[in-house]
Amino acid sequence: MQEQDGKGTGADRQCQGLTKAGARCLFPALLDGSGHCFVHSPTTAAQRRAASRKGGLRTAQKRSALVGQIDFESPEGIRSFLEGLTVAAITEAIPSGRARDVAAIAEVALRVRAGAEAEARLDAIETALQRLVEKRSAQDGGSAQ
Numbered sequence: 001m002q003e004q005d006g007k008g009t010g011a012d013r014q015c016q017g018l019t020k021a022g023a024r025c026l027f028p029a030l031l032d033g034s035g036h037c038f039v040h041s042p043t044t045a046a047q048r049r050a051a052s053r054k055g056g057l058r059t060a061q062k063r064s065a066l067v068g069q070i071d072f073e074s075p076e077g078i079r080s081f082l083e084g085l086t087v088a089a090i091t092e093a094i095p096s097g098r099a100r101d102v103a104a105i106a107e108v109a110l111r112v113r114a115g116a117e118a119e120a121r122l123d124a125i126e127t128a129l130q131r132l133v134e135k136r137s138a139q140d141g142g143s144a145q
């Protein structure tokens with residue numbers, strides 16, 4: 001999972017875009033395969049251009065473009081999201097109160113995910129136990145009854 005060549009792992013995950021000052025962008029790349037962060041991704045850039053033409057709708061469209069990039073289904077998606085949030089908070093791209101709110105939401109997403117995983121494991125254990133009990137009762141002369 002870590003060793004695959006190509007996009008998406010480790011240090012490669014840094015955005016390939018450049019800042020206005022010409023330095024390498026420090027944001028983590030999105031999982032959309034573009035190799036760019038939410039600021040530089042062509043996926044969100046098109047939406048941002050459309051949004052800036054429309055002035056008033058700009059912020060709302062920017063936000064909905066970001067919402068489309070959120071992946072709380074996979075641990076990688078949650079990690080990527082938290083990385084982006086961390087950079088945004090450190091660089092003060094978003095107000096600290098907003099960062100805390102969003103971090104709290106991400107924490108809930110993590111808990112929901114952990115809960116779903118625990119449930120799946122419990123199901124597997126129950127099934128295995130059930131099979132064991134059935135096997136036992138068949139061996140212990142369950143057929144004599």
Ligand SMILES: [Zn+2]
Nearest residue numbers: 015025037040
């Ligand atoms: Zn970038």
